[in-house]
Amino acid sequence: MLTIAIQKSGRLHDNTITLFKECGLIFDNGGHHRLKMQATNFPLQVLFLRDDDIPECINNGAVDAGIVGENVYKEKNKKLQIAEKLGFAKCRLSISLPKQKSYRTVKDLNNLKIATSYPNILRKYLKNKGVKATIHEINGSVEIAPGIGLAEAIFDIVSTGSTLLSNGLKEVEVVMQSEAVLVHHPKISQKKQQLLEKLLFRIRAVNKATNYKYILLNTPNSAIKKISDILPGMKSPTIIPLAEEEWSSIHSVIREDDFWEKIENLKKAGARGILVIPIEKMIL
């Protein structure tokens, strides 16, 4: 059986559970104060832990794999392997200063006291940039450190920047981008490796599907060529004749990120009655 550790509660928890469900996994109900749960239709056990403890638990073999933010993976610096980036819990880790402080280059951080919950990532970054600063490690509420005179700068997670703004801080250096990742021990048995591959296959199918949409549209036959060029599809678009002569329906798949541009081009090319439908799973 494969054992995976996930966050007990917090920003990673719900998305992880949703992802498992979308992968078709069904779990026994471990109760409200559960420590673990077991899939009833896959040889998988899920352990609930604090995210900070997950890398060490994988490292010492207590579990085979886990889902954490890249920031935690990097901070803990264990010999783990990233199997897949999962596309949620996207954030960045940045250095911020009180907004009235002038800042031009990274050298301006010399001799400052920087508060953070990520001392290892920060130490590496500063060393790399040749900056000598003092790192003050605190857990939680890092953003209030300058306000209460605990530090002159902070290094912390930023998503929208609104927390920084409300604490009178400005972001001056982005040190890393992060998202949730599935990590595993570099050496797991062949049997477990196979189970992990099976799970990864499902995760990739689910995550791919969220990046694509299924599109159906009607077109006069004279515009089929032009429209097919805009919509290459997975292999090539499906073309089905309509009951009305000289008209066809085209079915294809488009990427979410260039969605609006494609729609505009399709309309210009003569497409009518465009329907766009979410895809649940996508296997290439």
Ligand code: ATP
């Ligand atoms: P735990 O109790 O498990 O130690 P925590 O308080 O350390 O939880 P959370 O705040 O739940 O952690 O964040 C978990 C992870 O989610 C972070 O390590 C980071 O990768 C990501 N994350 C944190 N804040 C944000 C945010 N504002 N937007 C997006 N992702 C975030």
Ligand code: ZN
């Ligand atoms: Zn944590």
